Amino acid sequence: MVPGAVSPKDKLKLVTEKISSLPTLPKVISEITSLMQNPRTSAEEVGRAITMDQSLASKVLRLVNSAFYGFPGRVNTITHAIVILGFNTVKNIVLTASVFDKLGGKGQCGTFDLEKFWLHSIATGVIAKEIAKKVNFRSSEESFLAGLLHDIGKVILFKFLNEEFVQVQQQLEKEPSLFIDAEIKSIGITHNEIGSWLATKWNLPDDLSSAILYHHTPVLATKHRTMVYAVHAADILARSLCIGAPGDKKIPVFSSDVWDDLKFSRQLIDKIYRDIEYELEKSAIFFQIM
Numbered sequence: 001m002v003p004g005a006v007s008p009k010d011k012l013k014l015v016t017e018k019i020s021s022l023p024t025l026p027k028v029i030s031e032i033t034s035l036m037q038n039p040r041t042s043a044e045e046v047g048r049a050i051t052m053d054q055s056l057a058s059k060v061l062r063l064v065n066s067a068f069y070g071f072p073g074r075v076n077t078i079t080h081a082i083v084i085l086g087f088n089t090v091k092n093i094v095l096t097a098s099v100f101d102k103l104g105g106k107g108q109c110g111t112f113d114l115e116k117f118w119l120h121s122i123a124t125g126v127i128a129k130e131i132a133k134k135v136n137f138r139s140s141e142e143s144f145l146a147g148l149l150h151d152i153g154k155v156i157l158f159k160f161l162n163e164e165f166v167q168v169q170q171q172l173e174k175e176p177s178l179f180i181d182a183e184i185k186s187i188g189i190t191h192n193e194i195g196s197w198l199a200t201k202w203n204l205p206d207d208l209s210s211a212i213l214y215h216h217t218p219v220l221a222t223k224h225r226t227m228v229y230a231v232h233a234a235d236i237l238a239r240s241l242c243i244g245a246p247g248d249k250k251i252p253v254f255s256s257d258v259w260d261d262l263k264f265s266r267q268l269i270d271k272i273y274r275d276i277e278y279e280l281e282k283s284a285i286f287f288q289i290m
């Protein structure tokens with residue numbers, strides 16, 4: 001490193017210290033997590049914890065009853081949802097609802113459009129889940145969440161670090177490139193680093209944090225590789241289908257390690273494209289709860 005230069009870690013600290021009003025995840029997420037660690041916890045107890053936050057609980061029920069999740073029968077209470085879907089699924093849905101509640105919405109800065117950004121993120125989640133299913137990876141629900149959150153650092157830049165966000169936009173205008181390359185050139189810190197910092201702050205599971213940090217450099221991941229690889233591939237497939245807009249116009253190079261490891265082929269990609277079509281139609285519900 002050049003003497004006197006700021007290390008990437010210090011840069012992250014400098015940048016994130018500027019965020020004074022970072023949204024926190026509702027207390028209910030950490031409550032459910034600790035309740036779930038106790039094998040004697042009942043569905044009623046968890047249901048009560050979630051229902052304490054009425055607005056969140058109603059969003060969770062809208063998701064549970066949506067075509068996207070497609071659970072049979074009408075679910076009227078959170079407790080009922082837990083009984084039929086299990087703690088883990090409900091926790092993932094609560095997390096999804098909270099993210100849209102805290103960081104969803106509309107907005108624009110330069111060529112960046114928040115609604116189109118979320119469409120890219122939802123598509124990445126849907127494709128990551130489909131890839132997980134195709135390779136028999138058991139965490140397919142978590143893969144959806146990892147895809148949904150992979151670029152969350154861009155939202156943090158957009159909503160809370162406007163000065164830095166504008167610098168990235170100016171760099172992209174000057175020289176069209178991947179968002180991450182523009183970040184490195186203009187502000188010296190990337191959305192992956194900011195996103196994984198947020199994931200740690202929010203106490204999100206380690207696999208989600210790894211997928212956020214390594215989706216552009218999958219071979220650097222030392223753990224949770226399948227999740228990281230699925231998200232890396234899903235981001236690229238969502239971009240090549242032009243679903244939504246991630247904030248740049250280039251498509252990253254598909255890592256050959258990921259291609260080989262997940263046993264990708266042209267036929268598999270075509271099958272994924274076919275199988276996600278209906279899933280994407282059903283994902284309109286997310287825009288209704290934002």
Ligand SMILES: [Fe+2]
Nearest residue numbers: 150151215216
């Ligand atoms: Fe990214």
Ligand SMILES: [Fe+2]
Nearest residue numbers: 150151235246
């Ligand atoms: Fe992306």
